[in-house]
Amino acid sequence: MREIESVQRKGTTLNVKFDDGETITFEDCWLRDNCRCSKCFNAATKQRAFHILDLPDVSFQEIEFNKSGLTVIWNDDHVSTYTPDFLLQFHNKIWSNSRRxxxxxxxxxxxxxxxIPAHTFINSTDGAKLIFQSLLDYGLAFVEQVEPTLEATEVVCKALGGIQNTLFGGMWTISPEPGVNDTAYMNIALQQHTDLSSFTEPAGLQVFHCLRHDGIGGESVVSDGFYAANRLKEEHPEDFAFLTQYNVEAEYMFDGHSYRYAAPAIELDRFGDLKAIRFNSFDRAPIAFDKPEECRAYYRSMKNFAKYIEDPACQWQFKLKPGTILAFDNFRVLHGRTGFTGMRVIGGTYVARTDWLDKARSLELIK
Incomplete structure (x- = not known):
């Protein structure tokens, strides 16, 4: 257990120095808000016990500390205590590294x-950890030995986090259907893309299971959007910067539905790390640009980004066969397929990002 070495008060802040030499500065309002006494925090629900409007404007009255803890007596006589381990979580470097x-x-x-075999994934914590760690590391995982039915596929999808309902329903099948105005329901090749780029909240995971194919072709093709974005950043930094800041508008119209949303093609998180890729060249909506140079920057940067995505050396091509489920992170991995003949039936669904990351957290793989 870590220990507190010294505490120095400076106006509304406390500088807490720990035994390894690290010093963290805490504001008085933060300390009071994060008091963990039973009046301020419900340990059973892990929730605060008061509304932020009820957070009092208080100041330090007395400060006490020893190696094992810090005690603050406030000017309204409320007493708060904090352990070193609790406080150390909020060192900016430790906090950011633990959540990145x-x-x-x-x-x-x-x-x-x-x-991983389906029975191992579903019934074993170790098996589940391997699948979710693979999704976190590479954005991909395979679940094998699955009966080639939509019902058996659904069992695996629920273990991945549950079914995300969309305009396509919950579980769905994709096969050639003449007259359907969506290229997914044709037998032509599909280039690399992420799904639901026109949605406010795109799918978190996408799940594919080839239930049947009596022809040739139809290989799945995937690529790492984060790898492509990093290449773009290294070789065309001005284009990378543009695509992280400019909202690319996407639209999708199908079976009476009309979706439209604008967001960066490359989204960064609060730490500046890659968070999500939204890229579907065919769902791009017409855009009215404010300036000619903005228009030219858009086309230049999108083309340069697409070159890495469509580079065959950056793609992984394989044949999905009945019995093997592919799950991949739709916030990262782009997918497509080669053209095919015959009847090819793909069963699957979407899983919300909130739900599959909840599974990963419950397995203590991330915070």
Whole structure:
């Protein structure tokens, strides 16, 4: 257990120095808000016990500390105590590092991606950890030995976090259907894209299971959008910056539905790390640009980004066969397929990002 070495009060702040030499500065309002006594915090629900409007404007009255803890007596006589381990969580470096994803970038085939039998994944904590760790690391995982039915596929999807309902329903199948105005329901090749770029909240995971194919072709093709974005940042930094800031508008109209949303093609999180890729060249809506240079920057940057995404050396191509489910992170991995003949039926669904990351947290793989 870590220990407190010294505490120095400076106006409305406390500088707490720990035994390893690290010093963290805490504001008085933060300390009072994060008091963990039973009046301020419900330990059973892990929730604060008061509304922020009820947070009093108080100041330090007395400060006491020893190696094992800090005690603050406030000017309204409320007493708050804090352990070193609790306080140390909020060192900015420790806090950010513990919450930052650490994706492993890839190009081409990735042998390290998890391949776990369905019964092991569903019934074993160790098996589940392997699948979710693979999704966190590479954005991909395979669940094998699944009966080639939509019902058996659904069992696996629920173990991945549950079913995200969309205009396509919950579980769905994709097969060639003449007259349907969506290229997914044709037998032509599909280039790399993320799904639901026109949605306010795109799918978190996408799940594919080939239930049947009596023809040739139809290989799945995937690529790492984070790898492509990093290449763009290295070789065309001005284009990377543009795509992280400019809202690319996407639209999708299908079966009486009309979706439209604008967001950066490359989204960064609060730490400046890659968070999400939204890229579907065919769902791009017409855009009215304010300036000619903005228009030219848009086309230049989108083309340069697409070159890495469509580079065959950056893609992994494989044939999905009945019995094997592919799950991938739609915030990161782009997907497509080669053209095919015959009847090819893909069953699957979407899983909300909130739900699959909840599973990963419950397995203590991330915070």
């Amino acid at each position: 994803m650490a994706p492993k970038l890839w190009r081409g085939k990735v042998p390290e991606v998890a391949r």
